Amino acid sequence: MTDDLKFPGAGRADSESLGQPLTGLVRDAYLPALPAESDAYWAGLEQRIMARVRAEGAEAGWWSVLAPWAQAGLVAATAIFALTSFINQRLSESESQYAYESVVQTPPPDADASESLFLASDKTAGRDATVEYVLSH
Amino acid sequence: MRIPDEERALAEKARAGDHIAFAGLVRLHQRRAYLVARAIVTVHEDAEDAVQDGFVRAYQALERFDTTQAFGAWLNRIVANAALDIARRRKVRTTEELSDALMSPFRDPAEDSELRARLAAALAQLPERARSVIVLHDVEGFTHVEIGEMLGIPGGTARSDLHHARQKLRGLLKDMRG
Numbered sequence: 001m002t003d004d005l006k007f008p009g010a011g012r013a014d015s016e017s018l019g020q021p022l023t024g025l026v027r028d029a030y031l032p033a034l035p036a037e038s039d040a041y042w043a044g045l046e047q048r049i050m051a052r053v054r055a056e057g058a059e060a061g062w063w064s065v066l067a068p069w070a071q072a073g074l075v076a077a078t079a080i081f082a083l084t085s086f087i088n089q090r091l092s093e094s095e096s097q098y099a100y101e102s103v104v105q106t107p108p109p110d111a112d113a114s115e116s117l118f119l120a121s122d123k124t125a126g127r128d129a130t131v132e133y134v135l136s137h
Numbered sequence: 138m139r140i141p142d143e144e145r146a147l148a149e150k151a152r153a154g155d156h157i158a159f160a161g162l163v164r165l166h167q168r169r170a171y172l173v174a175r176a177i178v179t180v181h182e183d184a185e186d187a188v189q190d191g192f193v194r195a196y197q198a199l200e201r202f203d204t205t206q207a208f209g210a211w212l213n214r215i216v217a218n219a220a221l222d223i224a225r226r227r228k229v230r231t232t233e234e235l236s237d238a239l240m241s242p243f244r245d246p247a248e249d250s251e252l253r254a255r256l257a258a259a260l261a262q263l264p265e266r267a268r269s270v271i272v273l274h275d276v277e278g279f280t281h282v283e284i285g286e287m288l289g290i291p292g293g294t295a296r297s298d299l300h301h302a303r304q305k306l307r308g309l310l311k312d313m314r315g
Contacts, residue, residue: 016303018275022310025256027276029239030175045171045185046163049192053159057196 140207148208152199159199163192166209169277170216173287176272177220177265180230180238187223191216210283217287224265235261259309266290267302274299 018026144165150158167188174187195202195215202211230238239257260268269288273279274295281299285292 016300018271018303018306022256023275025253026260026272029253029257029260030172030272030276042164042167045167045188046160048185049163049167049189050156050160052189052193053196054156056193 140205144208145204148199148202148204151196152202152204159196162208162212166212167192169209170212172277173213173216173273174220176277177217177269177288178224179235179261179265179268183223183227184220187216187220190219190223194219213283214287218289221288232258232261255310259306262309263302263305267298267305270295270298271302271306275303 017023144162147158147161147165151162170188170191171184174191175181175184178184178187191212195212198215202208236254236257239260260271263271266288270284273284273287274281279287280292281296282292284290284295284299288295290298
């Protein structure tokens with residue numbers, strides 16, 4: 001059974017109606033671009049619809065219940081979240097790197113101090129030796 | 138509104154994943170779905186795309202369909218939405234393209250081709266929504282409320298659009314005759 005393109009309220013008469021001949025012509029203009037009674041056309045369309053239903057019908061995820069604008073919003077939000085996570089990760093990595101480099105490459109303050117003390121004590125010893133030498137001669 | 142037993146049984150089976158039952162629903166409703174889509178997008182190929190998109194969306198949403206309601210009315214709203222999406226996505230059609238789309242080469246050449254050409258040209262000059270409202274109401278017999286639900290506008294707006302669309306169409310045809 002198929003619907004027959006004649007509907008209960010179609011072409012209803014009201015005071016402003018376009019009139020039967022004109023309504024008939026408009027209806028005719030909107031029929032498929034094939035003979036309207038062509039069963040082969042409708043069978044072909046049914047096959048194409050069912051092929052898509054089989055291919056895509058099961059692919060529906062929970063997001064398919066959302067309106068198109070909501071789906072777009074969801075995609076945008078996901079993209080922003082991913083970008084923010086990436087930036088945070090990069091910032092965190094560079095902070096760690098900076099901290100690591102500052103530990104590894106900067107000489108420990110104690111080492112500097114002991115070296116300068118050592119140098120200082122060397123200089124003092126040299127000066128003392130010079131003084132002793134001058135006094136003894 | 139009483140739902141035919143056959144349609145309800147098909148809808149229930151289809152909801153349980155039965156493809157053959159869904160094909161039965163396609164067979165029952167594809168012609169009217171095509172006319173709803175065509176009323177909105179005008180061009181045959183766009184209407185076919187909208188019908189296919191609409192049936193796929195309906196299949197994916199079957200879990201939410203109340204089988205005590207008319208499947209056709211629910212489907213028509215989905216198909217109309219699919220048609221509106223296509224109308225928004227595709228480029229704006231020129232009046233020549235629309236006029237050609239309404240002058241099918243498959244029609245009976247014995248018909249008054251001059252009158253058909255004039256009507257096609259007049260329809261092509263109408264704004265998209267005005268054209269849809271005329272076809273959905275005067276040709277397909279939908280009520281203002283049903284048209285409003287399909288096009289996402291209040292029923293009162295659909296009624297007022299119809300009034301202005303008819304006036305405009307009459308005016309265009311008169312100008313062409315004159």
